[in-house]
Amino acid sequence: MEKHKQRMEEETNEEKRNELALKIELWKKSLNQVADLKGKDAKGRKESELIEEVVIDIQRRLRNAMPHLIGVDDEIKLISSGLKIESHHSAEIITVSGASGIGKTSLAKYVFQLHSSQFHKVSFIEGINERCDEKCDGLLDLQKQLLEDISNKILLHATDALEYTSKIENVLASKKIKVKPKHKKVILNGLNESESLELLCIHAFKNHKPKEGYKEVSVKLIKYCEGNPLALKILGRSLQRKDIRDWEACIKMLEKEPRSRINKALKIxxxxxxxxxxxELFKHIACFFVGNDRDVTEIILNACDIETRSGIKILIDRGLVSVTGDNRLMMRQSVQEMDKGSLLGLALDTRMLDKKKSCGSFELNTESFNQMDNLMLLQLNYLRLNGPFENLPEELRWLCMHGSPLESIHLDLPMENLVVLDMSYSKMEFFNPQPPAKSQKHLVGSCSKDKPLLGSLKILDLSFCDHLLSLGGFLELPALERLIVRGCKSLFELSESVGHCVELVLIDLSYCHMLRMLPKSIGKLKKVKTLLDGCYVDESQIKTGNMNSSDSLLTLPQKAVYEFVPQNLQHSSSS
Structure with a gap:
């Protein structure tokens, strides 16, 4: 504090000096608050009572930190009354409806946070449409999440939606919970003028009232948002720290659009x-990565020279993108449908074309890609490719081929620049990319024997490949960071060569029921965490294997976590 005080006294700029003085005063107050903090006296008290008291205090603080919703007080009371049921053995369905961006999800999330502490088991699932459309078995993931949220025990992996539905019904029946056929409907309408003005000011000025000199332009602007909270939020955040001229220019642009003013406000x-x-970042997230993991998306787009670290934060601050609790990128449909312009990728998902046709029955000739040299992102879900794979663009960074009929990886596929390869739900039987003999060198294009086939690959996802038997060829994947093979029910072999992937941080082998042994070379990997939920790997192999890294972790069924003990400490650890 003394150093900061000296710095303030030496500062000649009056404005900076005042800022430093204000900071020092805030620090003093904060330090005094910390000094006055008192713990709870546990002497002579039951531990359970003390824990309950701490939990209640934390819940109170969390409720106080909840965002204030404007204009929906009546709706909150109505929904809350439905949660105060006479018997805990019954439950009602409450449907919230309204236009896109009107605040349905925000209202549901608010009520959930408000009352979740009153229930022993709770579940909040958002982005259902996006997550179901993302992949063929997206519904299974949502059902699994619901089942794990409401059940008291670890549940076996289910292979289809009907099986999960049956499990969910069994859990509800065991708790004697019945869902009534009657349900309440809550219809959300737009905000009135005063509510709209308040919401705009919160996001534009971080205040409930307009900044001095901005009241007139604020009142004009809200008329074009038609009481839509999403439009008010995004427009308000976009106009933060903008002068009057920017506000007036925005109003003039809105005046030119008598129709679809809400969409125009978002577009502006x-x-x-x-x-x-x-x-650029927004467009590519909107087209390819809504519902996807944020970290994976950043890896892919960074490889395409699209800045993500600060960019995603800016999009979140503007209200254009949100991130769920499980780190998925989400976007409102009305925002997602804005004009995208030119892109670095192409996405084809045949499930959206004709649901009567079986997955993989559509065909595409690889010659279609001959003129797409700059393509970096390619999604070809449930599609059969005809022709040589060398026709695919060499600049590919992300290749997603869910439901592919390929039984093995084609060596003429341009793989040198790939950072993510996702072939989930495919017919893959073996994954073992090996460089061909010298006589066959022409088959791999630019790849030489000294250069790994997949030298840039960071993520390999082969989840739910029911026919996959073995995984190998890891010498060709030196940069691999994540190996994901969840739900590969026929997988029985993981090659020892996986130990050469020194950058690995995650190996997900959950629900690979046929896998009995793990390669000892995993113990050489210093950063890796291995997930084995739903597997039957021999625990004795894990505890006494040749594991040389104390940082390696295994997560086994029954939520057990085994930490690999260094060889030189194995004997002493047994005592």
Missing amino acids: SFDAFLFEDDK
Whole structure:
């Protein structure tokens, strides 16, 4: 504190000096608050009572930290009354409806946070449409999440939606919970003028009232948002720290659109108030990565020279993108449907074309890609490719082929620049990329015998490949960070060569029921965490194997976690 005080006294700029003085005063107050903190006296008290008291205090603080929703007090009371049921053996369905961006999800999340502490088991699932559309068995993931949230025990992996539905019904029946056929309907309408003005000001000025000199433009602007909270939020955040001229220019653009003013408001906040790099990031997330893991998305787009670290934060701050509790990127449909312009990728998902046809029955000739040299992102879900794979663009960074009929990886596929390969739900039987003999060198294009076939690959996802038997060829994947083979029910072999992937941080082998042994070389990996939920790997092999890294972790069924003990400490640890 003395150093900061000295710095303040030496500062000649009056404005900076005042800022430093204010900071020092805030620090003093904070330090005094910390000094006055008192713990709870546990002497002579039951531990359970003390824990309950701490939990109640934390819940109170969390409720106080909840965001304030504007204009929906009556709706909150109505929904809350439905949760105060006469008997805990019954439950009602409450449907919230309204236009896109009107606040349905925000209302549901608020009520959930408000009352979740009153129930022993709770579950909140959002982005259902996006997550179901993302992959063929997306519904299974949602049902699994619900089942794990409401059940008291570890549940076996189910292979289809009907099986999960049966398990969910059994859990509800065991708790004697019945869902009534009658349900309440809550219809959300737009905010009135005063509510709209307050919401706009919160996001534009971080205040409940307009900044001095901005009241007139604020009142004009809210008329074009038609009481839509999403439009008010995004437009308000876009106009933060903008002068009056920017506000007036925004109003003039809205005046030119007598129809679809809400969509125009969203479009203006995108076109006028984002840098080009952020626009590029937004467009590619909207087209390819809604519902996807944020970390994986960042790896892919960084490889395409699209800045993500600060860009995603900016999009979140503007209200254009949100991140769920399990780290998935989400986007409102009305925002997602804005004009995208040019992109670095192509996405084809035949499930959206004709649901009567079976997955993989659509065909595409690889010659279609001959003129797409700059393509970096390619999604070809449930599609059969005809022709040589060398026709695919060499600049590919992300290749997603869910439901592919391929039984093994084609060596003429351009793989040198790939950072993510996702072939979940495919017919793959063996994954063992090996460089061909010299006489066959022409088959791999630019790949030489000294250069790994998949030298840039960081993520390999072969989840739910029911026919996959073995995994190998890891010498060709030196940069691999994540190996994901969840739910490969026929997998029985993982090659020892996996030990050469020194950058591995995750190996997910959950629900690979036929896998009995793990390669000892996993113990050489310093960063890796291995997930084995639903597997039957011999625990004695794990405890006494040749494991040289104390950082390696295994997560086994029954939520057990085994930490690999270094060889030189194995004998002493047994005591």
